[in-house]
Amino acid sequence: MTAVPQALADARSSIDNLDAALVHLLAERFKITQRVGELKARLDLPPADPAREAEQVRRLRTLAEASQLDPEFAEKVITFIMTEVVRHHVQIRDGVSPVEDGNVGGSR
């Protein structure tokens, strides 16, 4: 009986490790999209690029299928992230500082 709660604890420890990696990846991703937003504002490019986004979704669905992750779920997560990034690019274009007290990436 003690073996089973141990199995749950072990699984949770792995989930925690993966989640930490996830947060750090997202942090790095937002550092890059922040630069993209500034570049787009400087070049007068639109904050969103539907063709690029469709290509990202298509590619990530394929990667999800290859790694046995539900592609619908992968699409929902990436769309959620991309929506946040575009909102952020709009703020940069409009001269609203999206960076307050050192935080990058969104809705505060």
Next chain:
Amino acid sequence: MTAVPQALADARSSIDNLDAALVHLLAERFKITQRVGELKARLDLPPADPAREAEQVRRLRTLAEASQLDPEFAEKVITFIMTEVVRHHVQIRDGVSPVEDGNVGGSR
């Protein structure tokens, strides 16, 4: 002038690499939560564990702050993922196969 589109292309190439890593992390995370769901069903544990989830959110917000990612955004992403996982655990408990043609992780 060509230098700037190159900067955008470079940034996008990095974003694509990070997104591929993100999808693979999510795939691995769902493999583990699938096992947790089966374990919980076998032990008659509830599909959701609010105390554990609150602790996950608290910890990931702290990690987000440390890596300069907006903690609100990190919380939204992780909550979205956890909601999907609990939905999945309910399906396992109720004997609905969440695994169809080899895909794991969700809403199909």
